[in-house]
Amino acid sequence: MSIFAPLLIAVDGGGTGCRAAIGTQHDGILGRASSGRANIGNDPEQTLVNLRSAVEAAAASAGLPVSALEGATAYIGLAGMNITRDEARLRAALPYARIIADDDRPACVVGALGEGVAGWVMAIGTGTIVAATDGAGFRYVGSWGFHLADQGSGAWLGRGALNLALQCHDGLMPHSDLTRALMADFGDNPDAFVAFSLTAQPGDYAAFAPKVIAAAKAKDRHAQALMEEGATYYVRALKALDFAPGDPLCLLGGIGPHYARFLPEDHLAGQIAARGSALDGAFHLVCKAAAGEVLP
Structure with a gap:
């Protein structure tokens, strides 16, 4: 040094x-x-x-x-x-x-694009960052925190999956492999879900996101519905940032790349890898x- x-x-x-x-x-x-x-x-x-x-x-x-x-x-x-x-x-x-x-x-x-480089970024992990830059300034959509926003994030997916598991428990919709697995995680006791929610932080909900992603790949109906809802939000967010199909788009974070399967194919025409x-x-x-x- x-x-x-x-x-x-x-x-x-x-x-x-x-x-x-x-x-x-x-x-x-x-x-x-x-x-x-x-x-x-x-x-x-x-x-x-x-x-x-x-x-x-x-x-x-x-x-x-x-x-x-x-x-x-x-x-x-x-x-x-x-x-x-x-x-x-x-x-x-x-x-x-x-x-x-x-x-x-x-x-x-x-980090994703490099300084002075124009492009769009979807960084999806526990929370969300959807951004556009002309190489000089930044514009953002969302990022208002878990309680008011973060649609499609790992925390959002986890909370949504737990909500669906409870709805299945109540007989409002049929169970899937995902919701049965989540019920088993809490000992098939809905009160345990409630106790968890009283102190859970976004990262605690996001811990269930890998199960949602794996279930979606296995064609689980509830998992796919969550991923599709998240992708629909991201399409709207990109449109608000004046994204057009073919523009450079970087998907990153623990969740972001998994949305590639659910976004319109033309949105990925200009997909780029993160530089850092x-x-x-x-x-x-x-x-x-x-x-x-x-x-x-």
Whole structure:
């Protein structure tokens, strides 16, 4: 590592996990690490714990002492971020010399497409990011959080599947393999569903999404209906962002690529692979900030 190079911290936090990178402009990323969920809107205290854990583990992987972090510049992108509310909280709780706070969307788009590249991004994990960029500015649809939005997300799929299982239990519709499996997960006891829901975070619901995806591939009627409903929402979201078939579209996240089977075929004509991760995007942005450049 360059002795006189300022230390840079990049953080990408979401409903499933928090990822951190440590490095310098000269040397690039020197260490990476991850920890637990980091949606600052849903659970600010645990987010701060997991954020610090990921950053300190990244420093350790780079062979740096924790004390070295005090002079660092940090770009922190978190799901659920409200800059007005949360930036001061981050500065009070974290020892870094300079903190740039943002939500998790800009780093995701920059990581996926690269800076200055036009395109559309659907990053679907526990939550959702549907974005368009002309290479300079960003436009978004949704991302209003689990309780008001996040249609088609992992959390939405999980909650929807549990809801369908209870409807099947009540005799409102016939069971499928998916709903029977979900009932078995809760001991065939609907009261256990209710108890789970009283404390469940979005990431807890998203834990059921892989079952929904696997069931949809197996032609389960309820799973397919959920995926089709999510895909219908994403078609509307892309249209609102002036997407046209053939435009460059990047599907990423733990859930995003699985929607390819449910989107109109012409929407995938310009599908592109992600150039990098949201953490890569966050590190690029902290490098720009450290160089005194204006962030997009």
